[in-house]
Amino acid sequence: MATPLAALYIAVHRSRLGGVARPLIANDQEVLRPYFHPSDLRRVRVVESDPLPVSEPALTDTLRRLGLSFPQVSLVEAITFGHVIAAREPMALGLLFHELVHVVQFRLLGVPRFTWLYARGLLEGGSYESIPLERCAFHLEERYRRGEAGFSVEMEVLSWIREHRF
Numbered sequence: 001m002a003t004p005l006a007a008l009y010i011a012v013h014r015s016r017l018g019g020v021a022r023p024l025i026a027n028d029q030e031v032l033r034p035y036f037h038p039s040d041l042r043r044v045r046v047v048e049s050d051p052l053p054v055s056e057p058a059l060t061d062t063l064r065r066l067g068l069s070f071p072q073v074s075l076v077e078a079i080t081f082g083h084v085i086a087a088r089e090p091m092a093l094g095l096l097f098h099e100l101v102h103v104v105q106f107r108l109l110g111v112p113r114f115t116w117l118y119a120r121g122l123l124e125g126g127s128y129e130s131i132p133l134e135r136c137a138f139h140l141e142e143r144y145r146r147g148e149a150g151f152s153v154e155m156e157v158l159s160w161i162r163e164h165r166f
């Protein structure tokens with residue numbers, strides 16, 4: 001039953017934050033073009049605010065009481081709702097890359113499926129770091145940070161979906 005609530009939480013924040021968010025600056029779009037579809041780079045929106053203008057979902061409190069490790073939402077560096085990224089400080093490219101992987105995951109999976117897989121990953125793995133959607137984002141971010149010249153994040157995410165790795 002948690003999943004529809006979490007999907008609603010994401011939808012509410014996506015529309016609330018979407019109104020005050022800005023597009024990616026042209027230079028970031030240029031630098032990230034070898035990795036992301038141009039339409040993803042054009043449609044993504046960014047909100048920078050400290051603390052994050054997001055409410056703590058009732059769900060995370062419950063999860064922590066169950067002994068699962070999940071960071072307090074308003075204290076994370078950045079969080080992504082669909083195509084809207086909220087960050088506490090101007091994002092360096094590595095963090096922006098990571099959040100853009102989530103934007104691609106959201107587009108390919110849809111909000112309800114993403115949310116369900118995210119919640120299942122947390123319940124099965126017991127911590128934020130063990131969630132497959134996060135492991136995929138950290139893995140691709142790491143390849144980017146190591147200086148890999150260019151690869152399609154979309155193709156990578158599609159192969160994770162095809163192989164049922166989420």
Ligand SMILES: [Zn+2]
Pocket residue numbers: 098102134137
């Ligand atoms: Zn992440």
